Amino acid sequence: MQSSTQQMRDPRRAVTGCSNWTPLFWSRRKEPSFLLTLRMRTSVVLCPRTQNASRTNMRMVAKVIARFCVLVLLLTPIPVSAQVVNPEVAGSVVESESGDAIVGATVSVEIEGRVIGTVTDPEGFFTLQVPEESRVLIVRALGYAEARVAIDPLSAGDQDLQIILTAAPLRIGGVQVLAPQEENYERLPGTATSVPEIALRQIQAVGTQELLESVPGIFGATDDGFGNARLSIGIRGLNPRRSSRVLVLEDGIPIQPAVYVYPNMYYNPPVDRIQGVEVIKGSAAIRYGPQTMGGVINYITSRPRLEPGGSAGLTFGANGYASAFAELGGFGSERMRSEIQLLGKRGDGFRQNNEFEQLNGTLKTTIRTGPRSTLFLKANGDYEESGATYTGLTEFSFNSDPSFNPKTNDQFSVRRASLDAIYSKVHGPNLSALTRAYFSVFDRRWWRENDVFIRATQLDAYLSNPSSVSFVAPFDPGDKVRIGNGRDNFGILRTFYAAGVEQAYTWSHGLGGLGAELEIGARLHAERFIDDRVLGDSPTARVGVYTMPDPDDAENEVVASNTAAKVTAKAQNYETVALAIFASERLSLGALEVTPGVRFELFEQERVNRLSGSRLEDRTTAVVLPGLGLNWDLGGMNIFGGIHRGFTPPSSGTLNVVSFGSDVEDGGLDVEAEKSWNLEAGLRTSGSLVTT
Known part of the structure; x- marks a missing residue:
């Protein structure tokens, strides 16, 4: 193959007796194309081996050349397609x-x-x-x-x-x-x-x-x-x-x-x-x-560039989508480099009244603290606001207009700030350490107009005067439209604080003549969750109250006509303090690798119900999560398998559904975490079915 490739690169080797031969057409691409092959064939005609050909032969040659030219014209699309083969x-x-x-x-x-x-x-x-x-x-x-x-x-x-x-x-x-x-x-x-x-x-x-x-x-x-x-x-x-x-x-x-x-x-x-x-x-x-x-899903962000520079880009799309992203970095000293990233995007969404906008900024710095250690710092701020709603479509609305959304006043807003620090150090050829510390505050406010249903025949009247129509039950027969009641709303206001520090070590060592790698570490984590639900007195309200009138009071026209308003307000604080310890050992037994591991979780969850006398309820959970993985290298192919204990802590939604805090005498929380046994086995390989 190599000799033939070389022959294609130097066409003079294919034609003898022509020391001054010059190709009329030639491409310097590495791979010869169909067009190139045809042209090399014509070179034999353009450079005959003898000079004493008869006139008859010359006429034959002329005919061949003429026919070939016609053939080239007929095959014009073929050379064009061949030219797209990139070097x-x-x-x-x-x-x-x-x-x-x-x-x-x-x-x-x-x-x-x-x-x-x-x-x-x-x-x-x-x-x-x-x-x-x-x-x-x-x-x-x-x-x-x-x-x-x-x-x-x-x-x-x-x-x-x-x-x-x-x-x-x-x-x-x-x-x-x-x-x-x-x-x-x-x-x-x-x-x-x-x-x-x-x-x-x-x-x-x-x-x-x-x-x-x-x-x-x-x-x-x-x-x-x-x-x-x-x-x-x-x-x-x-x-x-x-x-x-x-x-x-x-x-x-x-x-x-x-x-x-x-x-x-x-x-x-x-x-x-x-x-x-x-x-x-x-x-x-x-x-x-x-x-x-x-x-586990892990997003990886870029590190500050080593040389001063930057980039910027604009993106546009359907439904009014536009995004602008810019970054500038590489500034600092030999030991320290920093970078800043700015993002702005907006769009109208795929439904009516579904517009959104986002602003995001990040400042990153990497510091060389020693010949074998680095510190990475990252600060990020995020702002988002959109006309998000939970109001879905009835069958009639979907068939009439899938983009229909009557909620002009619903609003979803996010504010988040975070600071992360990652410190890594190589202590020796077999030992490295990694420290992560983090803090974030996240505020989410979602205001939504209360939903009601009307008959489809009343939609035009509702759009011109919302107070002129009467509501129907969701299960009533006939075509219906889901809309806002035009009278009040509610706000789900949630604020989160989270902080933690994690220390991990990786040690490559021998164990009974076997190669082994031990990873061990621990994390201390604390979080606070403030969960409020308040009632607003209009669809545009952005401030609400925790208390509400009795929905059975006929004089309270707004509440009596709005079944959604019967949902009680909420004011709860959750706090969690957790300690996690993990260890895994990878043992090399020739082509077989065995990786046993274990994770220990110990955490306390507390809830304070501020609308129920600020009653404190808590629970402490301790769980051991073992796992075992196998990987057998068969040479170009791997057989793998594993089993581990799946675990999900009780979330605030689960805690509310199961009557969180039912053990009143003890002041405890009668709720358990989700657990599972996860098993898998498979075959892994990589390669190409076609080689060129």
Whole structure:
């Protein structure tokens, strides 16, 4: 194959006796195209071996050339399609000090906003087809400085590039749940999926829910059309409602409002500032908690760039969607680099009165505290406001206008601020330490007009004068429309505080002649959840009261005519203090790896009902969550399996449904956590069915 390729690169070797032969048409692409092959054949005609051909032969040659020209004209579409075969750039990515291959490095080019890329294989090699106008190859790998290599695609095929990356301590840190190399995923005792940066930029998702739904085993249901502020995804068939059965992390730090008592995802980081996503669904999930039932999702954010620079982008879409994102970084000293990111987006939504807007800002700093240690600091602020509503469509409304939404005054607003710190240190060739500390405050206010039903024939009258129509029961026969009552509303006002610190160590060692790696750590976490529900006196009210008149009082016309107003107000405070300890040991038994692990959760939950004499109710829970994973390397193929204990703490919704605090004499909380046994087994391999 190599000799034939070389022959194609130098067509003069295919034609003897023509020292001064010059091809009329020639392409410097690495792969020969159909057009190129035809042209090489004509060269034999253009350069005959003898000079004494007869006139008859010359006429025959002329006829052949004429027929060939006609053939070329007839086949014009074929050369055009062949020309889209892009030249190929190939090479390897290695470390600067050891010369070892870097696995999983992203190699890409950017052309007019498009990203074309690949990742290096287990040997550190890559092959990438790039447009002819490409001039810069961008190479990135976690823990290394970014490399930009000048290329000429038309001549790149004549050489193999060797790209050397230099370790950058500023970028090294415990920011990923899993290691970036593909071989580490193959060794994982269970299923896991990584969505690297190159894939994120190619998908161009509007929100993270759209992105996550591309991961096998994940499904979602959205009510805002963008899956941004209110993420609802489930793993392996679990209820996706607000992602309450899934642990969601950002750089390894929990970001759910109150991970123990209220894990519902009413905050979700914008996809614009995410560099990668990892999803763990197997026994390795017990390393993280407290939710170990559904799995773990870890968003990875970028680190400050090493050189001064920045970028900006605008995105537009249907339904008035517009997004602006800008980042500027690399400023600071040799020991410290900082970066700022700003995002603004808005849209009209896919229903009437469903507009939204979001502002998000992030300041990040990486400090080299020593030759083998780094500190990463990140501060983030988020503001969101939308016309979100729970008012759904009746069958009549859906058939008439699926975008119908009569709620002009419903409002959902979010304010969130957070500060994270991640400190990593390598103590020696076999021991490393990682410390995470975090604090966040999250305020969510949702005002919704009370719902009622009217007959479909009254819709026009309602739209012109809401007070002129009479309400009907939801179960009454006939076509109905769900609307607001035009008289009052209610507000669900929730504020969350969360803080914690986690310390973990990874130790590679020997155990009875076997290779082993021990990971052990602990986390102390505290959270507070203030849950209020108040009643407003108009659809536009943004201030309400806890008390309300007796709904049976006929003189109270508003309340008596509104069954939704019978829902009682609420004023409850929840507090949780939790200690978690985890340990796992990976034992290498030749081709077989066994990973036993255990997680211990100890937490106290308290609730104070401020509308019931500020009664205090509490409960302490202690649980041991074991797990065992197996991975057998068969050479290019892995058989894996695992079993672990799934666990979900009692949430505020569950606590209310089961009559939280029924053990009044003892002052305790009569409620248990959800538990499960999760088992899995599978076969994992990678490769290509077709080689070229």
